[in-house]
Amino acid sequence: MVDYIGVADVARLIQAMGPGEFIDRLADQILADYRRWDEFEKSARLASHSPVGVIELMPTTDGKLYSFKYVNGHPQNTAVGLLTVTAFGVLADVATGYPLLLSELTVTTALRTAAMSALAARLLARPASRVMALIGNGSQSEFQAIAFHRMIGIRELRLYDLDRRATSKLERNLGAMEGLEDLRIVRAASTAEACRGADIVTTVTADKRNAVILTPPMVRPGMHLNAVGGDCPGKTELHPDVLRMPQARVVVEYEPQSRIEGEIQQMPADFAVTEFAAIARGASPGRRTDEEVTIFDSVGFALEDYSALRFLYTLLAEERIERRRIDLVPTLEDPKDLFGGTIGAGRQRRRLRQSA
């Protein structure tokens, strides 16, 4: 039997725990895992592209636990009432190969992406950052807002999206949360207006194309850019000149994957980047000067899903999530008797005669 966590379970958990606490604790787990970066087996994700989207598998292991995530990206899905991104994942025991946990990861990925973004900002943004522009107000945006309010101390949020209804939805959701009453929410008329005076700019747009959300005139010295939306080949958000700005410093999760999928897919192969793990482990400094433009070129890495699945598994052990099990793998009295233990030879007599 395999533990199962569905969408309703995660929703109930977050309702009980609060998204802020979940994100905060998950960020601790992610940081702890990034600090033992060398223990993980790492590979660029395995992507299957079609004209309308992509389906990816993202496996990793630290030699004790193995995890993978299934995730799709279909920007046109919303037109038919479906999500752009859905995901689920599995945590397994390396010693036996048995799956331990199957979990929804659509909601959880939004939480882990926000946790990762805020974690990076904690090491890269100016500590006094209080104002954030949030460009792209779709499915991920509430999670980013909550994470940056909680973990960074953002107190003013400037919203912009081409789709005004998306901004209204975000404003409505955030406005309904009493824990956020010290968060000032401002609608901007353009990306440029949203960025004016912002300490941090988060871009989390969904278009599958080389978009130009941010250009150099919008970027001021000392800004931290949290570029979340550009995350597969042909899907970027920053004008390449932003990456080339003299004060710019680009931080990525896993360099070989980011060269394919990140903003830096626009740059030559020798364009200098810093891996987040190096900063997490103190091998590289975080922000160095008040003028530095730090860019977290985030695409999402398998380690973060490993952390999320492990965290959910811990919460299950803590009985914060109701235990449910599914018969995804057999339980046998005699492990060498798969046939007898499942289909059951004895019970087959009549049927075999009929079908023979």
Next chain:
Amino acid sequence: MVDYIGVADVARLIQAMGPGEFIDRLADQILADYRRWDEFEKSARLASHSPVGVIELMPTTDGKLYSFKYVNGHPQNTAVGLLTVTAFGVLADVATGYPLLLSELTVTTALRTAAMSALAARLLARPASRVMALIGNGSQSEFQAIAFHRMIGIRELRLYDLDRRATSKLERNLGAMEGLEDLRIVRAASTAEACRGADIVTTVTADKRNAVILTPPMVRPGMHLNAVGGDCPGKTELHPDVLRMPQARVVVEYEPQSRIEGEIQQMPADFAVTEFAAIARGASPGRRTDEEVTIFDSVGFALEDYSALRFLYTLLAEERIERRRIDLVPTLEDPKDLFGGTIGAGRQRRRLRQSA
């Protein structure tokens, strides 16, 4: 919501339908899919090796449906009462990226492997084949016996396993099936004895090492060898001289994967092989002479799991399997409002205040 098929569902299905009919119909599906080989996106499986075993992901797609299988191989598992191999898989819609079906594949893989083995034998073994040696009497053996009885017309089975209890278990399970009363079952004292006079030799042993189950003196002209057990690097069953026999002709599923995992990992990179798809489509002949030694160097390919998942999905539509659904992905009224539609901003008021 995603359709779910567990171990109990598959067991009930096979009890009702009979394993022979299931294997027969699945073989038709596999053959139909191999005949449109060029439509599939193919890759060697993504393996994560540890000192005690391997965990693999096997994705494929034909541009309409996407499937992957998770499968482990841990030969020492039986010592702690666990199966050597467990598996599950997912069928997804390429147009939306949404998963359609999550299914157990431990029992189903044994059925599909047997279906594939018998399918290959139908094209490669002498039509008059009636006697099969079955070397390795573990979890897969009943399925192989049923498939070859049903699809090839095997009427004498010669069993051998190093573990006598495994042979007793197989004999007991097969003996309990009234549909098999025209199948003579003989226990052999050795592999050599089992092979003497056999038309087909099936090797389905579990040891993760370069074993030497079959040597040239055991192999007679006209034999068909169904080598199932050697299926990962360092795990083979045939002496390399068997592959080099002048009458030998080696058939594989997907050449790039088989070069890594199959019996032919023992051979130079230019060792001649025929892909099964070429035979399935009539581009290459099946058996050419009565003297030819045909060797199906089977490792299992993602297309076969695609076929199995599709077949299960068809049986679900035919209401041969009871419909169960799990909330692995969210169902939202507004696909752009993941937060509001799941965690629910309104319900968060009290909690957020507490956790802020």
